[in-house]
Amino acid sequence: ADFIVADDLDTLVTRMNALTPDAPVRPDHIRAQIEARDGQLDNPFGKDAQITAIRGARAYRGDRLIRTAKPHAILDPANGPLIAVRLNILTRKSLGGLHSDLQGRVLTPEGTVLPGLYAAGEVCGFGGGGYHGYNALEGTFLGGCLYSGRLAGQNA
Ligand SMILES: Cc1cc2nc3c(=O)[nH]c(=O)nc-3n(C[C@H](O)[C@H](O)[C@H](O)COP(=O)(O)OP(=O)(O)OC[C@H]3O[C@@H](n4cnc5c(N)ncnc54)[C@H](O)[C@@H]3O)c2cc1C
Structure with missing residues (x-):
């Protein structure tokens, strides 16, 4: 229900606006942004921050080997x-x-x-609770949830 697939941008935007009539987007605005982005794709000195970041990430050999979709022009029907x-x-x-x-x-x-x-888990705050020192590193929350649950249970 949240996905719309269309062959051209006008159809896509028309159906997007039908799905969310309370927050419509302007077709000309969307098109201008995508065209600006696509126009930077063939320019090795382009200023599009997202494309620059993608190029930087893809310079890493591991990423070059596993990425399946090469950066391409969004509005190219191909x-x-x-x-x-x-x-x-x-x-x-x-x-x-x-x-x-x-x-x-x-x-x-x-x-x-x-x-x-x-308290146990994320609600006790891994920073405030001290399990993670003063910060919380992405991908390391579940360990803290289990550990804080174990400690809280033992002490309760
Ligand atoms: C998209 C996403 C990706 C994540 N990826 C990772 C990851 O890769 N590695 C990692 O370590 N961590 C990851 N995390 C973080 C990790 O999933 C959470 O920190 C962890 O699940 C929190 O567990 P919890 O039991 O403390 O809280 P929750 O899982 O949030 O459980 C709290 C429960 O309390 C219930 N509740 C709320 N209010 C009430 C109420 N009034 N009465 C009764 N029940 C109530 C809620 O419905 C919920 O079921 C990710 C989190 C998200 C959102």
């Missing part, structure tokens, strides 16, 4: 069809919410222990 995806907003990370100590005990705003309340 590369079609065009696909639009309706985005839905979700909470990606809460990064905490409850201040807790290393035993999983929830602390009051004054920093004293709130008796009987424990």
